[in-house]
Amino acid sequence: xxxxxxLGFPRIGARRELKFALESYWKGESSRSELxxxxxxxxxxxxxxxxDLDLVPVGDFSFYDQVLDMSFALGNLPxxxxxxxxxxxxxxxxxxxxxxxxxxxxxxxxAGVAAGEMTKWFDTNYHYIVPEFTADTRFxxxxxxxxxxxxxxxAQDVRAKPVIIGPVTYLSIGKAKDGADKLGLLxxxxxxxxxxxxxxxxxxxxxxxxxxxxxxxxxxxxxQHALNTAYHHLKACKVKILLAxxxxxxAENKYLAANLPVAGLHIDxxxxxxxxxxxxxxxxxxxxxxxxxxxxxxxxxxxxxxVLDWVEPLAEQLGERLxxxxxxxxxxxxVDLDSEQKLDAEVKSWLAYALQxxxxxxxxxxxxxxxxxxxxxxxxxxAAALKARRNxxxxxxxxxxxxxxxxxxxxxxxxxxxxxxxxxxxxxLGLPAFPxxxxxxFPQTAEIRHARSEFKAGRLDQNGYQTAMRAEIARSVRxxxxxxxDVLVHGEAERxxxxxxxxxxxxxxxxSQFGWVQSYGxxxxxxxxxxxxxxxxxxxxxxxxRFAQSLTSRPMKGMLxxxxxxxxxxxxxxxxxxxxxxxxxxxxxxxxVLDLEKAGVRIIQxxxxxxxxxLPLRKSxxxxxxxxxxxxxxxxxxxxxxETQIHTHMCYSEFNDIIASIADMDADVITIETSxxxxxxxxxxxxxxxxxxxxxxxxxxxxxxxxxxxxxxxLMKKAAERIPAQRLWVNPDCGLKTRQWAEVLPALxxxxxxxxxxxxxx
Ligand code: GLN
Ligand code: ZN
Numbered sequence: 001x002x003x004x005x006x007l008g009f010p011r012i013g014a015r016r017e018l019k020f021a022l023e024s025y026w027k028g029e030s031s032r033s034e035l036x037x038x039x040x041x042x043x044x045x046x047x048x049x050x051x052d053l054d055l056v057p058v059g060d061f062s063f064y065d066q067v068l069d070m071s072f073a074l075g076n077l078p079x080x081x082x083x084x085x086x087x088x089x090x091x092x093x094x095x096x097x098x099x100x101x102x103x104x105x106x107x108x109x110x111a112g113v114a115a116g117e118m119t120k121w122f123d124t125n126y127h128y129i130v131p132e133f134t135a136d137t138r139f140x141x142x143x144x145x146x147x148x149x150x151x152x153x154x155a156q157d158v159r160a161k162p163v164i165i166g167p168v169t170y171l172s173i174g175k176a177k178d179g180a181d182k183l184g185l186l187x188x189x190x191x192x193x194x195x196x197x198x199x200x201x202x203x204x205x206x207x208x209x210x211x212x213x214x215x216x217x218x219x220x221x222x223x224q225h226a227l228n229t230a231y232h233h234l235k236a237c238k239v240k241i242l243l244a245x246x247x248x249x250x251a252e253n254k255y256l257a258a259n260l261p262v263a264g265l266h267i268d269x270x271x272x273x274x275x276x277x278x279x280x281x282x283x284x285x286x287x288x289x290x291x292x293x294x295x296x297x298x299x300x301x302x303x304x305x306x307v308l309d310w311v312e313p314l315a316e317q318l319g320e321r322l323x324x325x326x327x328x329x330x331x332x333x334x335v336d337l338d339s340e341q342k343l344d345a346e347v348k349s350w351l352a353y354a355l356q357x358x359x360x361x362x363x364x365x366x367x368x369x370x371x372x373x374x375x376x377x378x379x380x381x382x383a384a385a386l387k388a389r390r391n392x393x394x395x396x397x398x399x400x401x402x403x404x405x406x407x408x409x410x411x412x413x414x415x416x417x418x419x420x421x422x423x424x425x426x427x428x429l430g431l432p433a434f435p436x437x438x439x440x441x442f443p444q445t446a447e448i449r450h451a452r453s454e455f456k457a458g459r460l461d462q463n464g465y466q467t468a469m470r471a472e473i474a475r476s477v478r479x480x481x482x483x484x485x486d487v488l489v490h491g492e493a494e495r496x497x498x499x500x501x502x503x504x505x506x507x508x509x510x511x512s513q514f515g516w517v518q519s520y521g522x523x524x525x526x527x528x529x530x531x532x533x534x535x536x537x538x539x540x541x542x543x544x545x546r547f548a549q550s551l552t553s554r555p556m557k558g559m560l561x562x563x564x565x566x567x568x569x570x571x572x573x574x575x576x577x578x579x580x581x582x583x584x585x586x587x588x589x590x591x592x593v594l595d596l597e598k599a600g601v602r603i604i605q606x607x608x609x610x611x612x613x614x615l616p617l618r619k620s621x622x623x624x625x626x627x628x629x630x631x632x633x634x635x636x637x638x639x640x641x642x643e644t645q646i647h648t649h650m651c652y653s654e655f656n657d658i659i660a661s662i663a664d665m666d667a668d669v670i671t672i673e674t675s676x677x678x679x680x681x682x683x684x685x686x687x688x689x690x691x692x693x694x695x696x697x698x699x700x701x702x703x704x705x706x707x708x709x710x711x712x713x714x715l716m717k718k719a720a721e722r723i724p725a726q727r728l729w730v731n732p733d734c735g736l737k738t739r740q741w742a743e744v745l746p747a748l749x750x751x752x753x754x755x756x757x758x759x760x761x762x
Contacts, residue, residue: 001369002315002322002323002362002364002365002369003052003054003055003162003290003320003322003323003365004054004323004324004325004362004364005055005057005290005324005325006050006055006056006057006058006326006358006361007057007163007209007211007244007266007292007325007326007328007329007330008057008163008328008329009049009050009057009060009329009331009354009388010330010331010333010335010354010517010518010586010700011062011331012335012516012524013335014335014336014339014514014516015339015514016036016516016524017042017498018038018039018063018522019522019523019524021035021038021039022035022063022064022521022522026093026097028106032087032089032090035063035089036089039061043061043149043152043153043598044156046061047153047156047158048156049355049358050158050358050363051157051158051171053157053159053358053361054161054323055113055124055161055207056153056159056160056161057144057156057161057163057209057329058143058146058149058150058158058160058162058163058209058502059113059146059149059150059162059163059164060163060329060331061149063092063093064093064521065096065128065129065520065521066128066165067121067128067130067131067165067170067173068092068095068096068116068128068129068476069145070131070165071095071143072088072092072163073141073142073143073164073196074139074140074141074142074192074193075138075139075142075147075192076131076132076133076139077091077095077306078095078116080113080114081094095113095115095116095129096115096116096129097115097370098113098114098116098522099112099113099633100371112645116130116132117128117129117130117132117175117260118130118520119288120613120617122213122544122617123172123247123613123615123616123617124247124297124332125517125521125525125527125569125613126332126517126518126519126520127132127520128173128520128649130173130174130175131170131171131173131174131175132174132175132177133171133176133177133180133182133185133354134176134177134178134180135181135184137185137188138188138538139188139189141192141195141196141199143200146164147197147199147200147203150162150203150205152424158443161205161207161208161209162200162205162208163200163208163209163211163329164196164208164209164210164211166210166211166212166230166243167189167193167230168212168227168230168536169213169214171185171186171226172190172214172223173214174563176398183222183223183226185272186226186230187690190233190234193233193234193439194233194234194236194237197234197237197238197239197241198237201237201238201239206237206239206240207240207241207242207263207264208240208241208242209244209248210241210242210243210244210262211244211245212227212243213244213245213247213328215243215250215253215256215257216245216246216247216249216253216268216271216617216618217248217617218252218617218618218619219253219256221533224253224256227256227260228256231243231260231261235261235262237431237593240262240263240264241261241262241264242263242264242265243260243262243264243265244266244291245257245265245266245268246266246267246268246296246328246329247268247271247297247327247328248617248618249268249271249272249274250272250279251272251275252266254275254278254282255282257284258282258284258287259284262287263287263288264287264289264290264323265279265287265288265289265290266291266292267279267289267290267291267292268292268318268328269292269327270293270295270327271327273310274310276291276314277609280318280504282309286321288321288322288323289314289318289321289322290322290323290324290325291311291314291322291323291324291325292309292324292325292328293307293324293325293326293364294307294325294357294360294361294364294761295326295327295357295552295574296326296329296330296331296332296357297328297332297333298326298352298571298572298574299333299334299351299515299529299571300351300391300574300687301351301352301356301382301385301386302352302357302360302364302380303382303386304360304363304364304379304382304383305362305382308362308364308367310367311364311368312368315368316541318387322368324361324364324365324368325361325541326357326358326361330354330357330358331517331518333353333357333517334354334512334514334516334517335351335353335516336353336354336355336356337351337352337355338355338375339513339514340512340513340514340515343510343511343512343513344510346388347394347510347529347531348386350385350386350388350389350531353515357557360423360739363375363378363379363382364570378404382428389575390575392532394532395531395532395575396532397508397533397535398532399535400533400535400584400587403683404583404584404587405589407587407656409631411634411638411639412631412635413634413638414638414642414666415641415642416642418666418668418686418691418692420642421643421645422668422693423693424642424643425643425645425668427643428553428643429487429602429603429645431487432486432759433725433726433758433759434728434729434730434755434758434759435486435714435729435730436484436486436487436729436730436731436755437486437488437489437557437671437695437729437730437731438480438485438489438731438732438735438736438748439489439493439605439649439671439732439734439735439736440489440492440557440559440605440607440620440649441489441492441494441735442472442476442489442491442493442737442741442744443736443737443738443739444493445472445741447468447472448468448469448472451464451465451468451469452465452496465542469493469494469544470494470547472491473490473544473547473548473551474546474551476488476489476490476493477490477491477548477551477556480554481552481554481743483745483748483749483752484752484754485554485748486554486555487554487555487557487603488548488552488554488556488557489542489548489556489557489559490545490547491555492559492737494544494734495607496509498561498565498609499565499566499570500526500528501561501564502540502560502561502589504528504571505536505540506534506535506540506585506588507533507534507535507536507537508530508531508532508534508535509528509531509532509534509570510528510531511528511529512529515527515529515571517733522631522697525569527569527570527571528570528571529571530570530571530572530573530581531569531573532573533584534584534585534587534595535588536588539592539595540592541558541559541560541592541596542592542595542596542599543559545559545596545601546599546600546601547600549601555603556601556602556603557601557603557604558593558596558601558603558604558605559604559605559607560592560593560596560604560606560607560636561589561606561607561609562589562606562607562611562632562633562636562648563582563583563585563586563588563589563632563633563636564608564610564611564614564629564632564633565608565609565611566589567582567585567614568610568611568613569610574762578614579632581725582628582629582632583628583631583632585632586631586632586633586635586636589606590635590636590637590639591732593636593637594640595637596708597641597644597686599642601644602643602644602649603644603645603646604637604640604644604645604646604647605646605647605648605649606633606637606646606647606648606649606667607648608633608649609649609650609651611629611633611650612652612654615658620658622658626661629661630661630664630665633648633665633667634651634664634665634666637665637666645668645669646667646668646669647668647669647670648665648667648669648670648671649670649671649734650662650670650672650673651671651672651733651734653672653673653676653677653681654681655672655681655684656683656684659684659685659687659688660688663690663691663692665690667692668693669693670692670695671694671695671696671697671731672694672695672696672697673697673733673734674696674697674719674733675696675697675699675700675715676700678715678718679696679715679719679722682696682722683722685722685723686722690723692728693727693728694717694723694727694728694729695728695729696715696721696723696728697731697734698712698715698731698732698751698754699711699712699732699733699747699751700733701733701736701738702734702738704743706750707750707751708750709751709753709757710748712730712750712751712753712754713757713758715756716728716730725758730751730754730755730758731751732751
């Protein structure tokens with residue numbers, strides 16, 4: 001018998017029930033008990049759908065974030081929320097979301113509460129609340145939540161396996177506010193973990209899953225040592241520990257992982273398939289090896305026969321010691337493919353969401369325990385679906401493949417180096433010093449959203465929609481001229497989302513209705529599905545841009561999303577490497593760039609908001625990624641003539657470790673986020689002697705605050721100490737689509753006034 005188990009289930013609900021319940025509670029439209037009841041209902045439903053598994057995760061449900069849950073279980077609350085007298089759940093939301101000073105929800109504390117910092121969970125698009133530490137941090141166990149959920153699960157007769165984040169991963173992903181050595185807290189922390197495991201043992205728990213994904217990253221000696229210390233400390237506890245790793249290969253850490261004193265080890269056997277043979281030799285004979293053979297990070301059907309081909313001999317060898325599971329928690333995939341009513345039927349037949357992945361797990365488990373014949377029909381239909389996908393002409397476009405095969409570096413090369421281009425562009429554009437511009441989008445007003453939903457529902461025809469959008473574009477142009485901005489944008493009224501908008505117009509993309517994945521808290525994203533070779537049947541943005549340009553004599557920027565960002569925010573193919581899909585996207589967007597240029601557009605901005613997000617977990621693999629990512633941008637952007645100015649935008653500010661690659665992209669102008677760091681982050685550009693132009697964001701668009709002219713002038717003066725003034729632009733941090741016009745107009749007025757002051761004093 002092969003044990004089948006799951007590492008975690010998506011908590012948001014097949015219809016995003018949790019999202020809506022949370023948001024209604026936060027708005028004060030429903031009660032805490034209603035919210036808690038909905039949570040219990042979702043847990044019960046999700047356990048019911050996993051009832052027959054040999055081990056079912058418990059504790060994976062969260063009202064906001066599993067890392068924040070862990071902080072509360074460990075009594076590690078930021079000082080600013082300690083001593084709160086209200087309900088624990090409300091305090092939890094205070095850390096998750098912050099509280100302004102004025103809400104009635106925090107009557108006991110006059111002052112506001114800053115939200116916990118949020119950051120990406122390893123290389124996923126899930127964001128967790130960063131644990132905060134100081135040298136004095138003390139931990140204190142609060143197992144209430146976990147024990148309650150365990151009791152519920154038991155009442156439902158599921159074979160419960162509590163899931164917690166491991167102590168070493170917990171420390172490593174947190175932040176020492178006072179710069180203290182986090183490992184100095186390990187001993188204190190382990191005492192509480194031991195207490196937690198003992199509590200679970202007293203509840204009759206046999207197995208506990210402890211997640212230590214840091215084992216797939218590069219670890220220095222201190223952190224390796226911490227893992228040894230931790231698990232030697234915890235081995236006295238009377239539960240069996242399944243140490244779970246995922247999101248990559250163990251590689252050099254497999255010796256460490258195999259020898260930690262735990263009862264079982266789970267690995268991502270897709271990304272880490274290469275580890276398995278060696279692990280078999282390293283694992284002590286009593287240990288369980290759990291193989292993650294179903295991809296928890298994508299939406300494709302698993303090739304069940306292929307998995308069996310390589311796992312059957314292992315099952316033979318390991319017997320009861322072999323477990324199988326998805327690679328990681330299913331948190332990172334949508335819930336139920338059966339919800340999809342509109343998804344292209346052919347594409348749908350190739351997909352599996354969480355519930356379907358669990359079915360695959362059942363089939364594999366049965367095949368391993370009772371032989372393939374016992375699931376012959378399931379295996380045959382799986383094989384047929386995979387075969388259809390492999391042979392579908394919708395997946396394979398020979399012309400696109402040929403174009404990628406013929407790529408040469410020359411394609412990514414501008415005609416001349418930046419200084420030559422800059423002179424020609426200056427002559428053509430005639431911009432003043434400190435030119436002003438914005439990042440692309442203007443407010444997505446209620447009218448815009450209404451028009452779009454009417455259009456999608458078929459109640460507004462193509463003409464009506466176009467008229468409505470053109471009116472919005474005309475309004476943006478008017479406002480920008482009145483503000484006296486130098487380089488205008490059309491405002492992106494017609495775009496729902498910077499990736500979806502392009503995906504919808506490219507061949508090779510499909511869109512789901514219910515493919516929601518939690519990004520943070522109640523926020524979900526619905527990544528488009530890149531399923532086939534990418535091509536662009538026709539121009540995507542040229543008409544809108546041409547229209548916008550026709551309304552003004554000032555330069556109008558053409559606005560595109562870059563290939564790396566489109567790739568990183570999509571569900572991508574598992575039948576070819578990421579770089580290949582990226583090059584295909586690059587060629588398609590390149591055609592758009594060239595069409596814009598032909599239409600007379602003088603400045604083209606290609607956003608790469610997610611370039612950094614794609615960096616691999618292991619630094620040793622960064623160069624390889626950066627190579628094809630930068631090359632993709634170059635292919636997209638650099639086919640234009642010298643006098644066409646290429647901009648790119650990145651909404652983050654850590655450039656130190658990738659600055660050479662950023663320079664390699666060779667955009668004429670890059671706009672970045674810097675306002676919150678007081679321009680210090682320009683240091684990376686200064687030290688590298690970045691040769692091209694930079695627009696350091698001068699105000700934070702995430703805040704409703706209106707910046708003052710003096711503040712902006714001050715920031716730009718600081719910028720000019722680091723970057724020669726003649727290469728500086730003045731612009732906000734990011735797009736303005738989430739703001740109101742009433743905020744945007746005064747903020748930009750201050751910005752333009754600041755630029756004028758700078759021109760007159762420089
Ligand atoms: N051009 C986009 C906008 O202004 C850029 C958004 C982003 O960088 N996230 O909305
Ligand atoms: Zn941005």
